[in-house]
Amino acid sequence: MDVSRTRARLHLPLAALVCSVALIAGCSSGSGSSPAQDGTTTQAAAPAAANDLQDDYLKVIKDVLPSVVQIRASGDLGSGVVYDDNGHIVTNAHVVGDEKTFKVTTANSEDELTATLVYAYPQQDLAVIKLDKVPDGLKAASFGDSSKVQVGQIVLAMGSPLGLSSSVTQGIVSATGRTVSEGSTGGGTGATIANMVQTSAAINPGNSGGALVDLDGRVIGIPTLAATDPTLGGTAPGIGFAIPASMVTKVADQIIKDGRVTDSGRAALGITARTVVDDDYQAAAGVAVVEVKSGGAADKAGIEPGDIITKIGDTDITTITSLSEALAAEKPGDKVAVTYTRGGSEKTVDVTLGEQ
Structure with a gap:
């Protein structure tokens, strides 16, 4: 399955989730309850459960939506999440692109604010921008612990799909720990990102950089990618991916503190490479080393320009993407x-991996 950034089309109708409770009545005579009474009790339980869930939705939206903003970079629109009270906003690197200044609209105002790029880190498709003037009442979001995210957990995606600011969709966490490669065409960064959260919540163009939120009101991820089905030539509905909150906070904290990423946690060989094909020019056959970084992991292991990498461990390497995905599963020092x-x-x- 190919994966493209969220500006690729992905359409999923908003679904209502209703939890019903069935009550089983005793069947012995003289229980003191009639079938009619039991039926009334059972019917009343379902609306009560639905109302409780709806109340949860409304509370989360009220609490978190003010922290989700719309970002305009030239002609493109994306989303962002207010990170702190100083006006820092975290978003995707592909949302900011090559721009340095931005227009930002908050959920509770139509006034456009101006913001400036602090730093973009395309390797993880994350960036931080900062409002030039922090408006009164700006509210920072609360970020959760990615390690506690569970499959089946109800989540809400908040952002500005198709320019419709302050939009909310719902779904569940479909999977965790996904390694996904983003396309490099059409403005994508080409990043390979590990440990992503897969969700069924609708992620449409403009949701990039927004918030994937649990029912406790914590941001558990930044919606970034939507899947496409190569056999159909279109999107795969209900398959979206979000960068986990733990990686978001790790990168954002470094950018805010140091103005750049100083500890990526991403393993690297220290090479520049390209995909090569087999003798019949029909299939990718490995990754040719074009340049070796002096003192890097590959250099220390004796790998040279012209070498063709075919395996990392037991994983076959046929393309640059497969090499990136194999390295994403490792850590610096492994x-x-x-x-x-x-x-x-x-x-x-044997190669001791460096850091990207």
């Missing part, structure tokens, strides 16, 4: 076996 060919001979060497 030792992995790298298999490559040189002059027609296959070699395997």
